[in-house]
Amino acid sequence: MPEKCFIDTTVLLEVILRKKFSVLESLAKYSVHTSVNVLEEAAFKIIYASVVDELQTEHAGVFKVKGSFEKGAGSHLIETRLHALNVLKSHLVVLELDENIFDLAKDIIQVYKFLPNDALIAATCKHYGIGKIATFDEDFKRVDFLEVVEI
Secondary structure, eight states: OOOEEEEOHHHHHHHHHHOOTHHHHTTTTSEEEEEHHHHHHHHHHHHHHHHHHHHTOSOOOHHHHHHHHHTTTTHHHHHHHHHHHHHHHTTSEEEOOOHHHHHHHHHHHHHHOOOHHHHHHHHHHHHHTOOEEEOSOGGGGGOTTOEEOOO
């Protein structure tokens, strides 16, 4: 059975937004896992990036993006990119979250000074006994029970 590796939002976005498919090849030897909060964060960032791309601007506030999204901005890009996320998801093991993982995440926030979503990711890995994480987020290198996979 292949070793487990958790895939972070940054990797999903690298594949979907920047079309870096070689990233996936480097993970082929693993049983790749993720969680619903990673998928939600990826969906949010896909919507944000798609609206910003269509508005042809470098930066836009969340409320401007939300208003533009509600008016249909970026709809074709969003549809295409969310479809790509669903295709990727179909090749991943999506782990369930529960209150025990949430409680563990609160401890990780304190110990590693992580923001809640990253703490939830680390807690999910610890809870499920996953020692490797595929990410472009340097913060995970500080976690003593995780090894960041070179991709």
